[in-house]
Amino acid sequence: MLGQRLEVRQGQGLVVTPQLQQAIKLLQLSNQELDAFVEQELERNPLLQRDEPEGETGDAPAATEAADRAEMSFDDGRAQDGGDAVDARSDDVHGEASPGERASDRAAEDSQPGLSDWSRVGAGGSAPEGDYERPDEHEATLWEHLQAQASQAAFSAPDQAIALTLIDAVDEGGYLRIELAEVADRLGCALERVEAVLAVCHGFEPTGVMARTVPECLKLQLIERNRFDPAMAALLDNLELLARRDLIGLKKVCGVDGEDLTDMIAELRGLTPRPGAGFGGEPAQTVIPDVHVRPDPAGGWRVELNADTLPRLLIDKRYHGVVQAGARTETEKTFVADCAAQASWLVKSLDQRAKTILKVGSEIVRQQDAFLAFGVEFLRPLNLKTVADAIGMHESTVSRVTSNKYVSTPRGVFELKFFFTAAIQSVDGASTHSAEAVRHRIKSMIDAEGSDGDVLSDDRIVEILKEAGIDIARRTVAKYREALRIPSSVARKRMLKTA
Incomplete structure (x- = not known):
């Protein structure tokens, strides 16, 4: 009722x-x-x-x-x-009052490994205590540098608008981050005209700027040095083999012997994969x-x-x-x-x-x-x-x-x-170890590999850590190694052979 x-x-x-x-x-x-x-x-x-x-x-x-x-x-x-x-x-x-909330604000922060060594930006040390002054002088940014060159390139008014649109889409590394078809559609012009303007912009300083990919950036620099040939083109088309240190596969696709391949790799090492990195950008927050x-x-x-x-x-x-x-x-x-x-x-x-x-x-x-x-x-x-x-x-x-x-x-x-770290159980179960300390120990072991030519596999690292009283799984070692941006033992062996 x-x-x-x-x-x-x-x-x-x-x-x-x-x-x-x-x-x-x-x-x-x-x-x-x-x-x-x-x-x-x-x-x-x-x-x-x-x-x-x-x-x-x-x-x-x-x-x-x-x-x-x-x-x-x-x-x-x-x-x-x-x-x-x-x-x-x-x-x-x-x-007088408590927030009274009963939910913790926890967020897992996983490191993101870089895509290639070229794209990695070195992190400096800690800021010196008590010195937090910022420079007052203005350093020209990459975009200002490119816009100044575009104004002197004798572009027509429509082409100048295309060039400025392309420059606005350049990231801090100097790469063009927009599709040419999108630019043509936005400005209501032919795709061929946008490609022609981009070809002129590829002649701007620094060489390699406004490239769309790493191979294209390196190609522009090699063309300027008159060192771009079919063998080098094949090498740029197979940079993934170079990243894996697969020298046998590279010699086969490039059609060169070991000595020529060594010289070609040395030439690539002398190039700049991030041509815009040398210019001032947004001021870093101290x-x-x-x-x-x-x-x-x-x-x-x-x-x-x-x-x-x-x-x-x-x-x-x-x-x-x-x-x-x-x-x-x-x-x-x-x-x-x-x-x-x-x-x-x-x-x-x-x-x-x-x-x-x-x-x-x-x-x-x-x-x-x-x-x-x-x-x-x-x-x-x-x-x-x-x-x-x-x-x-x-x-x-x-x-x-x-x-x-x-x-x-x-x-x-x-x-x-930084001081809040997960606990890793010891072998005897009586104590625990900080995950950050274990990561540091793994890095130290791998850094010492080059001295005797022996490369530690993940399984061997697990054995060494267990001998030291740290109970850790192989997948955890692999996760920590990847977070530290350390390649696998196979890749490290190839790097030692290349060196």
């Missing part, structure tokens, strides 16, 4: 207010994103102002109050405050660490917030009193009250954000002190739950704090997420 009735139920729930949503958002912002957010708030809220060295009005600076006292040193695994104690109660990272880790003279490690990345904000109470006294209508009074509440909440949120970053960073340093002292081989397995339990927060909070945050250590600048 259907009917209506009234019931009273009692329960608990968390209401996520707009202010709380803002506080949660602040946790996962990088220092560049936080600076942009603060700029928006300064424009929107007239009661907020930046803390200038000569200014003395308003409340204490947000976030920098924590920076002035945010210093922790570690000795024998114990954390000691260098100033006022940092609040670490429960998982309430915002003082990694600015959020946390500094330094050796403590008394022993252990000293963890400090980078005060340069923390916004210095004040609530201008003098101006607040003026506008509050001048408010006449209810709308004006409501606006002033809202601005004051938002400013106060932002100041507290920024201060709590700084404290939370310090707590998480300090716990990570405590867990990974062996890595800082002895190197990557001593990196311990670590997950979000271990850190969260140690500091009394939830995993989701730790995940947000470690996103887009960097720490400067004596061993370089690392993202905080």
Whole structure:
């Protein structure tokens, strides 16, 4: 029987207010994103102002109050405050309310191996601590260089438009990344005309620019050197054999002997597969660490917030009193009250954000002190739950704090997420090994192969690791090797023979 009735139920729930949503958002912002957010708030809220060295009005600076006292040193695994104690109660990272979320923000980051050695871009070392200046001078970009040449190529007006359209489709490596038929259709001209303009553009500097494939890029450079012949054409058509170091197959398709093939390969090595790489592009974003880790003279490690990345904000109470006294209508009074509440909440949120970053960073340093002292081989397995339990927060909070945050250590600048690595069981089952440390050991073994001419297969690497007490499967070794962009043992043998 259907009917209506009234019931009273009692329960608990968390209401996520707009202010709380803002506080949660602040946790996962990088220092560049936080600076942009603060700029928006300064424009929107007239009661907020930046803390200038000569200014003395308003409340204490947000976030920098924590920076002035945010210093922790570690000795024998114990954390000691260098100033006022940092609040670490429960998982309430915002003082009066907790985000209360129960879902971790985990994302697997798999390395993507490159397609060829030519396309690999070397990564430099860590940024030197304390030196984050960017050059002011403007370096001509590849596109500006090509446009300048197109303006001097005596193109007609329609051909000039085609050339500029093609130049706009050139990537940073100097390759043309658009179909010619698409250009012809977009501009309403014949495909042959686009091909004729491209043929002229192929004569631009640097040689090989605006090629559509690696073989075409190398072909243009060989033509300029007058070294393009049928044998070299066959070699360019079979670069996959060269990548596999299949010298027997190359000699057969090129119709040359071993000595000629060696000379041809040497000529290819002298070419530039990325002709546009030498030109300035978009300025690279400098990694600015959020946390500094330094050796403590008394022993252990000293963890400090980078005060340069923390916004210095004040609530201008003098101006607040003026506008509050001048408010006449209810709308004006409501606006002033809202601005004051938002400013106060932002100041507290920024201060709590700084404290939370310090707590998480300090716990990570405590867990990974062996890595800082002895190197990557001593990196311990670590997950979000271990850190969260140690500091009394939830995993989701730790995940947000470690996103887009960097720490400067004596061993370089690392993202905080770098220190979270999977565990690989030992043979005896009594201990575990960090996946990053195992990857480093595999790389070290393979790097030492050339000394005696012996190449280690994946099975042999598994045996060596098991002898060292690391229980690992062959497929895991292969996955780590591919992530490190190391070819198979067969390919490495061919490389040694070629050398």
